[in-house]
Amino acid sequence: MTVSKAQYEKALKTALNYYNKFKNIYNADSKLKDQLAEKYQHATVAEKEKLRKQIFAVQQAMFIASGNMSKYKAKYSAAKKKLAPYKAQESKRKKTIKNKEQSLNNAKKEKPGYWAAGRPLIMPKHPGTTHSYVYIDNSTETESSSTSMTSNSISPGQYVNHYTQMEPTQHQIDGKLGGSLKSMDPDSGIAGLKKQYDMLKRWSENGTEVEVLHGQRPTKSAVLTAVSANFDAPRDNAVSVSVTYQDTKWAKSATTKTSKSGSNGKKSKNKTDSNPKKKGDKSKKGKGPHYTKIQKGQGYWFFHKKYGTAVATLMAWNGWPEGKLPVGKRIRVK
Numbered sequence: 001m002t003v004s005k006a007q008y009e010k011a012l013k014t015a016l017n018y019y020n021k022f023k024n025i026y027n028a029d030s031k032l033k034d035q036l037a038e039k040y041q042h043a044t045v046a047e048k049e050k051l052r053k054q055i056f057a058v059q060q061a062m063f064i065a066s067g068n069m070s071k072y073k074a075k076y077s078a079a080k081k082k083l084a085p086y087k088a089q090e091s092k093r094k095k096t097i098k099n100k101e102q103s104l105n106n107a108k109k110e111k112p113g114y115w116a117a118g119r120p121l122i123m124p125k126h127p128g129t130t131h132s133y134v135y136i137d138n139s140t141e142t143e144s145s146s147t148s149m150t151s152n153s154i155s156p157g158q159y160v161n162h163y164t165q166m167e168p169t170q171h172q173i174d175g176k177l178g179g180s181l182k183s184m185d186p187d188s189g190i191a192g193l194k195k196q197y198d199m200l201k202r203w204s205e206n207g208t209e210v211e212v213l214h215g216q217r218p219t220k221s222a223v224l225t226a227v228s229a230n231f232d233a234p235r236d237n238a239v240s241v242s243v244t245y246q247d248t249k250w251a252k253s254a255t256t257k258t259s260k261s262g263s264n265g266k267k268s269k270n271k272t273d274s275n276p277k278k279k280g281d282k283s284k285k286g287k288g289p290h291y292t293k294i295q296k297g298q299g300y301w302f303f304h305k306k307y308g309t310a311v312a313t314l315m316a317w318n319g320w321p322e323g324k325l326p327v328g329k330r331i332r333v334k
Contacts, residue, residue: 005086008079015076019069026065033058102130111135120173120215122200122224122243126210134196136241138175139217145169169245170225171217176238177229193239200227200243212245221248290334296323307333 033055040051081166103123114135115121123133144254146167177193203210204224212219226244290307300311315322317332325331 005083008086009083012076012079012083015072015079015162019072019076022068022072026062029058029062029065033062039178070181096126096128099127099130099132102109103127103133106131107133107135118214120175120218121213122203122210122245123213124203125211126209127219132199134177134200136173136175136177137238138173138215140172140174142172142174143217144172157214168248170244170246171212171219171222172242172244173215174242176240181243197227197229197241200224200241208246209248219245219247222246225247289332291330291332294327294329296327299323299325303331303333309334 035049036055037060040048042057043051100123107121107123114137120136120138120141121133122136127133148165148167177196202208204227207223210222210224212222222245224243224245226242228242230240292303300314301316304311305308311322314331314333318325320326
């Protein structure tokens, strides 16, 4: 089970509260022991015997309190250690937000004309510096979208384009990088432009998630898929450039760690629940035929995509026509 930040914070707070509780008990007992020891110095023989028992009882209580203090101190340290990555992430997140705000302010201040004209502004979604942005003085903006279709019919008598899939939208901006950023290179215009181009290229090579502000097709999440520039005849304040970017959507997959004991100690491996086993799926691994139960909405194409067995082979094995697979029956898939 994955433990959340809130659970670690709760454990940290609980451990601290218990530690302070037993610390107060220990301090109170320590004070009481000193008082009893002082009385012991001036007590009679009969009183001393009674005081010895009281002092012993207090010492026992102090010993127990001390043990509990050590116990909850260890728990506090463990929870604090577990929280460290969360705190580091939070610190990084705050720094990213600050960098983004400062980058936008710099974009407005250093190139007010581009900002006012609504020129396309590209910047990382999580910038690492306060100057992580590039303007493009655009001349053209194009957009293209496409749909993939199956190249063969699924079964005899069906259309070739029976199954389709929408591909991500592609955008292209052609124009020029204009005006060197003085804050990046105060002495040389063309060097500053090259630094801007290198930023675009680095974001593309690293698959950095970027935002495209202004322009005809702004987007909150994209990846630069192609970046090119023409340095044949660069001027001091302009370099021709072409940028292609693709809209993105990020998948979420919960990851958990499980421990596996072996002869050499503990080993750990990662498992993801992004593809959980469906109820009723009783396919077996190993040699020989593999069978599974048919669920509602499943057809030969579904089993072809899942197990890699040709549709014609599946039909030959099982005998049911496409579109008429009986729900709940066992079907051979391998």
